[in-house]
Amino acid sequence: MSSGNQTSLCSEAEKDLGVPVLEGWPLGSTVFALCLALLLATLDTTIISTSLITIASDLGHFDQSSWILVSYLLTYSGFLLIFTRLSDVLGRKPMLLFSILMFLVWSIGCGFSQTLEQLIVFRALQGIGGAGIYALAYASVLDVVPFRLVSAASGAISMSTACASLLGPVLGGVITSNTTWRWVFWINIPCGVLVTICVAFVFPNRTGTRTLGRATLQKIDWPGILLSLTGSSLLVISLEQGGVQFSWRSLFIILMLVGSSLCFIGFGAWEYVLTPREAKMKMMPLFPTRLVSSRVVAATLGTVFFTGFPFVVTIMALPQRFQIVNGDTPENAGLHMLPLIGATALGAMLTGTITGKFNIAWHLLVFSNILMTIGCGLMSTLPIDMQIAKICYFYQVVLGFGFGLTMASSMVVIRTEVALKDNTVSLGAVTQMRQLGGVIGLAVTQAILNGNFRSQLANFLSAEELKAVMLSTANIETLGTAHKDLTCRAYGRSANAQMRVVTAFAGAAILTSIFAWQKAPRDRKALEAERVALQTGSPTSVELYSTCVASIGSLRSRSVNTTPNSSRPSLVQRPSSAEVSVCPAEFSPPPYLTVPELDGGLSWALHFSDW
Structure with a gap:
């Protein structure tokens, strides 16, 4: 079978399963827009490093200059999980557009700042948009890219992050040495406009868009958002001001640290209570505690x-x-x-x-x-x-x-x-913890x-x-x-x-x-089959037919089987006709949807009980 026919069969199978599939120039434009948006958001975490002294010398207060970065990273790290969950409720495209516009508007504001206090505030608002871009760029790859190309698209996204980290200090130094430091922020304008156009007109509308209403807003974990943001803010403020504006033993610093600890304890307790009851309470936990189990x-x-x-x-x-x-x-x-x-x-x-x-x-x-x-x-x-x-x-x-x-x-x-x-x-939790x-x-x-x-x-x-x-x-x-x-x-x-x-x-x-x-x-290749199962909209998982696996020595393909209570996939071997005879009599091979030549010449089989 030719490579073109294989690709066509894979694409048609994904479409039949209800997985959003982009091909040709829409796919290339969407991935390009995501990479460029991620580059801008990541660039602003490092581009300021070589400009910090120049900015502080212009606006004054060098001892507080680190707040130019801290204010951005504070909201950037604090909103990563929030945007992830909001996009699950409100849809990827509207939240991605909001994030890009938020980042673009406050980048302009940073460039026009006249005092250090103004710049710190605008950087914090800019960080909110940057957090949304970072979180949703990675999430969108899993939504709109055909799963045979997910690895390549993820590589492109990762390269954008690496290039942004590479270019940040260098670009910041070049700009500061040859023109005003304000172009460190204004450089986001032309690229931001291009990204906005690509997302608005090319990015698919069917990736989880929801109608905004009372029922939709009730799904948002408002208590978790409040506790998480308050705890992070109080902690960073106390650490930044301790030993600089206030003594570490001052009442202000002690109250900040105590308040932060109480917020984090309350956040953990709330998420622990909410996670097993999310279906009953119709609210999606900001951080499902099943992850840390x-x-x-x-x-x-x-x-x-x-x-x-x-x-x-x-x-x-x-x-x-x-x-x-x-x-x-x-x-x-x-x-x-x-x-x-x-x-x-x-x-x-x-x-x-x-x-x-x-x-x-x-x-x-x-x-x-x-x-x-x-x-x-x-x-x-x-x-x-x-x-x-x-x-x-x-x-x-x-x-x-x-x-x-x-x-x-x-x-x-x-x-x-x-x-x-x-x-x-x-993914949002990993990035938020690192930040x-x-x-x-x-x-x-x-x-x-x-x-x-x-x-x-x-x-x-x-x-x-x-x-x-x-x-x-x-x-x-x-x-x-x-x-x-x-x-x-x-x-x-x-x-x-x-x-x-x-x-x-x-x-x-x-x-x-x-x-x-x-x-x-787990074998990373099995994750591709799991993605198809999840996109069908039913609680699908991959269950291991243990008695059959014990009898079969070679793996020909993998299957997806639906069970009502499982959400964790494991690998399944699909036996050949000759191998079925060695399986226990009670084992009945399920019906399969075969996607020919999906990966490395193997035939991957997908089984859904609701088909």
Whole structure:
């Protein structure tokens, strides 16, 4: 059978099953729009790193400049799960359009900001749109891409994320060095308009769109949303302001931390009560607690939380170090980070290739965290001289390779552990945990860096000079030659202390990842058959005919069987006519829908009891 005929048969089978299928230019345009939208949202998490000092020098208050990033990451991480669930209720397309427009409008607002306070507020609103784009781009791939092309489309989406991380610091440095920093945000306008047009006119309308009404709004987990956002906000505010504006022992910080703890405890309790009663209460839990009932899923979520610390802190702190300690321009600071970002992208791509051939995602997860910890430790020993040591680039490669491996392998581990109906929310949970870890890590380590830096400067600077430097590091240039050199070296020592703290959290990721050991990880190819089963709209799963499997040694294909109570798939062997004779008499092979040549020459069989 020719390749064209095989493709046609696969497409027709998917359409018969009710799976939304795009072909030709609509498919290419939709995937392109999703990739471009994801690139913009991810770009804004890193593009600011090489522009932060310039922005703080222009608007003032360097000691509060980290809020430019923290405010974005706070809403970005806080709304990932929320948009995932809202799209399940209200539909992918309307929520994706809302996210893109939200991101675009407030990007314009960021560029017109006149004070640091305005920029922080607009960045927080921009982060809401960015969260929706990130969460829904991945979810939409599973909705509109033919399942024979899901792997290729997912690869394109992953490459967009990697390229955004790669281009962010470099592009931010180039823009800041050659024009106003405001174009860091205005650059989103032309690309955002193009994405909006593609989604509005090409993206299919049939991917879960719902009519807005009282019954629809009742499905939204409003208590979960309120508790989750409040808890995250109070936690990050307390960590960012502690040791800077308020003492760690002040009543304000204590109340913030206590309030955050109570919100998270209340969130967990509410989701625990809601999850088994979602059908009765007609409300979809924001985070189904059945996910963490699995040791592997719980350990993986804990791992990505700890890996968020070194990733976000390094991306933000390293370009600042290059500019302050080594005297780099923002553009050169971005270019000197290419080994780190390039190794991250390479590690992510290699993980996809390796796990596609070998079922060793957990092994890669543990190895990557070990590599990441070693890289963090090496980065904490960087010289504090003005000249950038060449060994720094090797350290970046080690650290970046660990980043790429752990980010991709954690996704694979989660994907092979949860049922497909929970795939979108589990993906949102992984991303949210990583971002939340990064926000907390950045707030904690920035407070440590500021405190360490301030205490060193107090030994040789006057009160006025100290205040000026903490207000903006650009004022270092106004110091005398001797004090300028001492100040730069002091910042280098503080940055190394910051990385030692990060190394400790990376070590915690190693310990947590060990508990994510998988006894029998599912074959990733079976997930494609499960997707078809889910798209039929009935509670379909794949059940193992254990007595038959014991008698059959070779796997010819897999089947999908409906049971009323199961939501977790497992593999099924479809026996040949010769093999049926060795099966127990009570085993009756079900009727099959055969999709010829779906994958690697195998014939995949799909069985539905409601057919």
